[in-house]
Amino acid sequence: MTKAYYILFFHVLGLYVLTSVMYWQLFFKEETRLIVKSRILLYSSVASHTLLLLLIALTNHRCPVATPGEGLLFCAWMVALGHLTSEFYAKSKPWGIFTLLPITLAVLLSLFLSDPHSPSPEQYRGAYFSFHIVSSLAAFACFTISAVLATMYITLFKRLKSKRFDVVFRTLPPLENIEVLETIWVYFGILFMIIAPVIGWIWVRDHGGEGMSPKEFGIFTALFLFLGTAIARAFFRFKGIRFAVSIIVGFGLLLMTLALNVHGF
Amino acid sequence: MTENAQNHLPIQKDLHVVVLGLNHLTASVDYRDKAHFSRDEILAVTDLILREPDFHEVVVLSTCNRSEIYAATSRFNERETLLEKAWAQVKSLEESELRGQTYYCRDSEAVSHLFRVISSLDSMIMGENQILGQVKDAYDLACKNNSVDFYFNFLFQNSFKVGKRVRSETTLNEGAVSISSAAVDLAQKVLGQNFGGRVVGIVGSGEMGELTAFHLNKAGASQFIFFNRSLNNAEKLAARFGGDIYTLSHLKDKLSLCDIVVSSTGARDAVILKGQVESAVKARNGKPIFFIDIAAPRDIEESVQEIPGTFVFTIDDLKNIVGKNKLLRQEAADATLQIIKEEVAKVEFWYANLDLVTVIRQLRSKFEGVVREELDKKRKNQPSEVLEELEKFSQGLVGKLLHIPIAGLKKMGENGSAKKASHFANQIFSLMD
Numbered sequence: 001m002t003k004a005y006y007i008l009f010f011h012v013l014g015l016y017v018l019t020s021v022m023y024w025q026l027f028f029k030e031e032t033r034l035i036v037k038s039r040i041l042l043y044s045s046v047a048s049h050t051l052l053l054l055l056i057a058l059t060n061h062r063c064p065v066a067t068p069g070e071g072l073l074f075c076a077w078m079v080a081l082g083h084l085t086s087e088f089y090a091k092s093k094p095w096g097i098f099t100l101l102p103i104t105l106a107v108l109l110s111l112f113l114s115d116p117h118s119p120s121p122e123q124y125r126g127a128y129f130s131f132h133i134v135s136s137l138a139a140f141a142c143f144t145i146s147a148v149l150a151t152m153y154i155t156l157f158k159r160l161k162s163k164r165f166d167v168v169f170r171t172l173p174p175l176e177n178i179e180v181l182e183t184i185w186v187y188f189g190i191l192f193m194i195i196a197p198v199i200g201w202i203w204v205r206d207h208g209g210e211g212m213s214p215k216e217f218g219i220f221t222a223l224f225l226f227l228g229t230a231i232a233r234a235f236f237r238f239k240g241i242r243f244a245v246s247i248i249v250g251f252g253l254l255l256m257t258l259a260l261n262v263h264g265f
Numbered sequence: 266m267t268e269n270a271q272n273h274l275p276i277q278k279d280l281h282v283v284v285l286g287l288n289h290l291t292a293s294v295d296y297r298d299k300a301h302f303s304r305d306e307i308l309a310v311t312d313l314i315l316r317e318p319d320f321h322e323v324v325v326l327s328t329c330n331r332s333e334i335y336a337a338t339s340r341f342n343e344r345e346t347l348l349e350k351a352w353a354q355v356k357s358l359e360e361s362e363l364r365g366q367t368y369y370c371r372d373s374e375a376v377s378h379l380f381r382v383i384s385s386l387d388s389m390i391m392g393e394n395q396i397l398g399q400v401k402d403a404y405d406l407a408c409k410n411n412s413v414d415f416y417f418n419f420l421f422q423n424s425f426k427v428g429k430r431v432r433s434e435t436t437l438n439e440g441a442v443s444i445s446s447a448a449v450d451l452a453q454k455v456l457g458q459n460f461g462g463r464v465v466g467i468v469g470s471g472e473m474g475e476l477t478a479f480h481l482n483k484a485g486a487s488q489f490i491f492f493n494r495s496l497n498n499a500e501k502l503a504a505r506f507g508g509d510i511y512t513l514s515h516l517k518d519k520l521s522l523c524d525i526v527v528s529s530t531g532a533r534d535a536v537i538l539k540g541q542v543e544s545a546v547k548a549r550n551g552k553p554i555f556f557i558d559i560a561a562p563r564d565i566e567e568s569v570q571e572i573p574g575t576f577v578f579t580i581d582d583l584k585n586i587v588g589k590n591k592l593l594r595q596e597a598a599d600a601t602l603q604i605i606k607e608e609v610a611k612v613e614f615w616y617a618n619l620d621l622v623t624v625i626r627q628l629r630s631k632f633e634g635v636v637r638e639e640l641d642k643k644r645k646n647q648p649s650e651v652l653e654e655l656e657k658f659s660q661g662l663v664g665k666l667l668h669i670p671i672a673g674l675k676k677m678g679e680n681g682s683a684k685k686a687s688h689f690a691n692q693i694f695s696l697m698d
Contacts, residue, residue: 030593033434160455160576165586169454170440176457237550240574 005059008052009111015045016104023096027171042087042096046080049107053077063130069113071137076106078141086145086181095172098148128203135196140254142189143226147251149182150244157241179239182247186230193223218257225250279339280321280416283371284378285348286333289389292366299358300366302327304406306355310334311412313351320347322417326382326403328396330389335379337416344369376420376612380605383428385438392438392594397428420612427608434604437597440590445476447583447590448557449484452525455555455576460486466523467491468516468537469530470498473559475505477527482506490523492516494530517541521548527557528564537565539572546574559583620687621678625671627696632663 022038025031053074056064064070083099152172159169172178197220229246232238238246287300302310307325314323314336322337334348346360349367353360370378381387385396404421407413413421432438441447456463465486467474470493478489489508492515493499499510511519513536520526520541530536537556545554556577558565563579570577636659644652670690677686690696 030436030439032436032439035433156454161570163578163582163585165582165589174453174457175455237552239551240553 005052005055008048008055012045012048012052013104013107013111015041015048016100016107019045020097020100020104023100027095027097028167030167030171038096039087042080042084042100046077046084049073049077049080063134065130065133065137067113069110071133072106072110072113074134075137075141075144076103076110078138079103079106079144082141082145082185086185095152098152099145102144102148128199132196132199132203135192135199139189139192139196140258142185142192143247143251143254146182146185146189146247149178149185150247150251153178153182153244154241154248157244175240179243182244183230183233186226186247190223190226190230193219193226197223214260215257218253218260222250222254222257225253279341280337281339281341281371282335282337282375282416282420283345283348283369284333284335284375285345285352285367285369286326286331287363287367288331288333288387291368296366297330297332300332300352300356300363301329302332302356307403307406308410310351310355311407311410313354314348315412317347322407322414323412324403324407324417324421326400328399331382331387333382335375335417337414345371373609373613377605377609379420379424380427380608383424384431384601384605386598386601386605390442391598392442394432394438397425397432400428401425419615423608423612427605430604430608431601435597435600436593437601438594439597440586440593442587442590442594444559444580444583444587445473445480447586448477448527448559448578449480451576451578451583451586452481452555452557453484455553456524458484460484460525462488463524464488464490464522466520466526467502468513468526468528468564469493469532469560470502471529471531471559474527474529475502477529477557477559478502478506481525481527486525490519492519517544520545520554523554524552525555525557527559529559530564532560532564533562535564535566537569539566539568542569542572542575546572549574557583614681617681617683618678621674621683624687624690624696625674628671628690628694629663629667631694631696632667633660636660636663 019038019041022034022041026034026038053064056070056073060066065074079099080103083096083103087096153175155168156172156175156178158164159166160175197216225246229238229243229250232246233243287297289297292300302325307327311323311325314320314334319340320336320338324335326333326335334352336345336348338345348369349360349363352358353363378387379400383397383400385391385393388396400421404413404417407417441450452460460481463486465478465481465488467478467489470491482489487507489503489506491499491502491508491510492513493510494513496510496512502508503510513530516537517540520537521544523545526537528537542554551574553574553576556565556569556575558577558579561580565577565579569575636656640652640656640659643655647655674686674690677683
């Protein structure tokens with residue numbers, strides 16, 4: 001399995017690197033003739049990534065989220081799927097470089113945090129744990145995409161205000177489109193982030209756990225921030241640049257919580 | 266005439282494509298109007314040209330900025346005066362005057378010219394999109410009129426591919442190159458592509474405002490509010506686009522209804538003030554307002570830009586955008602020329618190999634003729650089953666025997682030696698006998 005795993009892994013990584021290069025040229029050099037090739041590469045990357053996760057799952061007979069590396073790989077896959085869906089439905093010019101870079105980085109990092117042989121402890125093999133982790137990762141993926149979109153919003157907004165009509169200005173999709181997309185992904189993220197702790201609470205209860213860890217506290221804080229932002233947007237016209245900034249702050253909080261957790265906080 | 270192996274249509278050997286035309290660079294707008302062909306005149310001039318035995322195919326393209334006659338002829342003259350004669354006759358023009366205002370090219374130059382035209386490299390506004398449809402219409406009319414055949418079918422179908430390739434592989438037709446369309450592009454950058462459901466406020470009844478309203482209307486805006494010093498002038502615009510009319514004093518009340526405001530009055534002082542905009546933004550609960558100030562001096566107070574939830578662009582900003590877009594199109598022209606060069610080479614290659622296709626067909630035909638002759642001699646003495654087997658055997662044998670020479674001829678064609686290959690095949694197999 002190890003040989004197959006590494007071959008497929010580096011195949012996936014190579015594809016993502018190539019795709020990122022293609023999308024970079026598409027966006028910054030406006031090489032519109034690369035649109036078809038870059039989309040094909042994106043689909044190939046996601047397809048190979050799916051195969052890799054399936055390989056881990058089938059070989060280890062478990063959901064491929066047992067190690068930090070696998071979690072990162074799974075999360076990157078969800079972000080890639082999310083981006084693919086956004087690009088397909090939004091029909092906007094390919095702005096994939098902004099999501100592909102974090103995806104490629106995540107896949108690369110997972111190499112150092114993964115062990116394809118790692119046998120996971122018994123309690124991590126349960127269905128509750130798997131669903132909890134998958135929901136959490138899905139939430140994180142949705143917030144990642146919304147944060148990328150929020151960054152794009154702020155970038156375009158600043159260019160409009162400062163009247164800087166460069167290649168970034170030309171190639172970013174309209175503000176309105178970006179805002180619609182970031183809202184959709186925030187809503188999905190909130191949904192998954194509500195599901196995850198509910199399942200997690202059941203899992204912890206079944207295994208005799210209690211209380212809330214600092215990581216969970218941080219995540220709940222981020223959840224309430226996102227929830228508050230979504231409610232403010234829906235009922236109090238909390239839109240535009242303020243909405244985008246809130247998303248970035250919420251995502252930043254999420255990242256900080258996870259980073260502190262990794263360092264044993 | 267020789268038979269075409271692919272279409273079984275007769276093709277003319279040694280056909281030349283020629284084009285006679287005039288455009289915005291070679292003729293004044295008045296002369297272009299005089300020389301412009303209506304639909305009936307296109308049919309008349311086509312008919313006149315095709316009466317000549319050496320002219321086989323004709324397509325006439327006639328738009329407000331250019332008129333061109335494309336013809337396929339077996340003549341090889343420096344300049345085809347017949348086309349000038351026909352044009353002058355149908356349009357009652359002086360031939361000498363027409364000659365002075367037109368350009369003429371043939372063969373590869375003519376093919377390259379067609380590809381340049383359809384790419385909009387030759388257009389008054391480089392990168393415009395209308396020309397592709399106009400060439401298609403001209404070709405469709407020629408098809409209905411039966412004035413196109415093998416050569417122009419291939420040429421024009423390829424020209425449509427060139428047009429599509431240029432538009433998908435380059436940025437030649439991207440970005441607005443007029444002030445009013447730049448304003449619409451900017452508005453789309455904020456509010457999205459479709460303005461359906463958006464309210465547009467037009468302040469002033471000037472030409473630029475009307476032009477911008479036209480482009481916004483094309484982009485889906487259908488709800489307009491017109492503000493003007495006098496209601497009379499605004500009525501004309503309201504009649505054209507629909508919408509309500511108010512005097513300028515109603516601006517402070519109605520501004521909050523507008524998503525987009527285009528201002529182009531001739532006023533000396535600002536007509537849209539910061540206080541008015543602040544109230545409007547507050548009333549809109551954070552929904553942005555997009556302002557376009559086309560007036561000089563400015564209609565919108567400069568401090569309005571500082572209000573959150575507003576985007577204000579002046580005529581200088583729009584000129585800046587238009588300038589950058591024109592530069593982009595200029596840069597895309599090089600990539601377009603490269604595409605045209607590649608496609609012209611493909612047409613030249615195809616044309617050079619036409620002869621080879623004919624020769625291969627003749628070669629097969631000759632060998633099959635020999636087989637038929639020999640089988641006919643045996644027909645009386647052999648039962649039909651044996652004859653059937655013999656026929657199958659001989660077909661297979663001919664195919665195997667000819668495989669190597671045909672492959673060799675095709676290879677020579679691919680290497681650019683189609684004419685040489687045709688000549689050798691003719692000599693070795695006596696195909697002309």
